[in-house]
Amino acid sequence: MAKLIDGKLLAEDVISTVKSETEKLVAATKVTPGIAVVIVGEDPASQVYVASKGRKAKECGFHSVQHTLAETATEQELLALIDELNNDPAIHGILVQLPLPKHIDESLVIQAINPDKDVDGFHYINVGKLGAGDAASAFVPCTPAGAMIMIERQHGHDLSGLTAVVIGRSNIVGKPMFNLLLSANATVTVAHSRTKNLEDLARSADILVAAVGRPQMVKGDWVKPGATVIDVGINRIPAPEKGEGKTRLVGDVDFDSAEKVAGAITPVPGGVGPMTIAMLMANTLVAACRAAKVPAPKF
Ligand code: NDP
Numbered sequence: 001m002a003k004l005i006d007g008k009l010l011a012e013d014v015i016s017t018v019k020s021e022t023e024k025l026v027a028a029t030k031v032t033p034g035i036a037v038v039i040v041g042e043d044p045a046s047q048v049y050v051a052s053k054g055r056k057a058k059e060c061g062f063h064s065v066q067h068t069l070a071e072t073a074t075e076q077e078l079l080a081l082i083d084e085l086n087n088d089p090a091i092h093g094i095l096v097q098l099p100l101p102k103h104i105d106e107s108l109v110i111q112a113i114n115p116d117k118d119v120d121g122f123h124y125i126n127v128g129k130l131g132a133g134d135a136a137s138a139f140v141p142c143t144p145a146g147a148m149i150m151i152e153r154q155h156g157h158d159l160s161g162l163t164a165v166v167i168g169r170s171n172i173v174g175k176p177m178f179n180l181l182l183s184a185n186a187t188v189t190v191a192h193s194r195t196k197n198l199e200d201l202a203r204s205a206d207i208l209v210a211a212v213g214r215p216q217m218v219k220g221d222w223v224k225p226g227a228t229v230i231d232v233g234i235n236r237i238p239a240p241e242k243g244e245g246k247t248r249l250v251g252d253v254d255f256d257s258a259e260k261v262a263g264a265i266t267p268v269p270g271g272v273g274p275m276t277i278a279m280l281m282a283n284t285l286v287a288a289c290r291a292a293k294v295p296a297p298k299f
Contacts, residue, residue, distance in 0.1 A: 002262035011274035018281045021297045022061045033288035034063040035093040036085045041071035046097045075104045086114040093119035093284035119283040130179045144177040146275025154228045159186035167191045168211035210252035220257025229265040
């Protein structure tokens with residue numbers, strides 16, 4: 001049976017470092033990390049995510065503000081708000097909750113964020129830094145950054161000689177995950193919907209990351225015995241066993257069959273998910289340290 005990688009525990013570890021480092025920063029510089037979360041419209045899932053980010057920021061001792069714009073807000077209104085936040089010295093991290101309504105150009109909005117406040121790591125400056133091997137000065141997207149900490153806990157910081165396969169090539173997860181693994185000296189392949197013989201490829205991986213959005217796609221016989229399996233997927237499926245109309249969350253990995261083969265595996269829920277929000281707090285603290293011109297903690 002695989003070892004369970006407990007994302008909740010690891011996330012608590014990150015949050016406790018963020019809290020203590022925040023206290024030190026405030027004591028030394030009087031700078032309190034500030035995060036602004038911007039949401040447009042009333043998508044219930046986005047509201048839940050935004051609320052939990054705000055709660056976590058307060059728990060960390062941050063100054064936290066939320067800006068809620070109506071579904072009908074114009075691109076100009078949103079850009080004006082971003083400009084205001086870019087120029088607000090009390091705000092070190094700006095997060096625009098995605099997706100945005102269709103009439104707003106998402107890319108235009110993200111690229112308008114000051115790269116020094118881009119704690120989501122989506123601005124091209126940060127994407128470029130990570131791609132050029134300068135993860136230390138970039139903001140790295142929170143989900144792959146959290147997944148990478150989980151991998152480092154299993155294998156250390158140097159993945160020399162290990163083979164990694166990332167299934168999924170999104171800008172939010174797959175591509176930055178590739179760059180992080182490559183920077184740590186793993187030999188990395190990125191698979192996607194056009195990949196042939198995916199099962200054989202997956203079976204070659206010492207480290208297998210699934211970021212696909214397809215419930216329980218990766219089966220136990222896709223996993224190399226002893227491999228580390230990181231399941232990024234969050235999918236809601238019907239759960240009639242819990243009652244009529246009930247649902248449950250599952251990952252992109254078929255946990256029950258994979259845990260029999262893997263060496264270590266993340267559960268869903270309670271795996272990569274909690275790490276994502278913890279890394280958002282870590283990135284905001286780092287942004288505040290940079291603004292205050294003091295060395296930032298490493299996570
Ligand atoms: P995207 O939909 O942006 O990307 C999915 C990727 O999977 C694409 O590259 C796609 O290939 C590939 N893919 C789709 N079908 C197949 C297939 N049959 N075989 C191989 N590859 C396939 O998703 P995200 O990267 O945004 O998210 C992936 C998953 O992670 C989702 O379940 C999402 O909910 C979850 N997630 C979880 C987070 C967390 O905090 N834990 C945060 C972000 C996402 P192609 O490019 O060819 O279309």
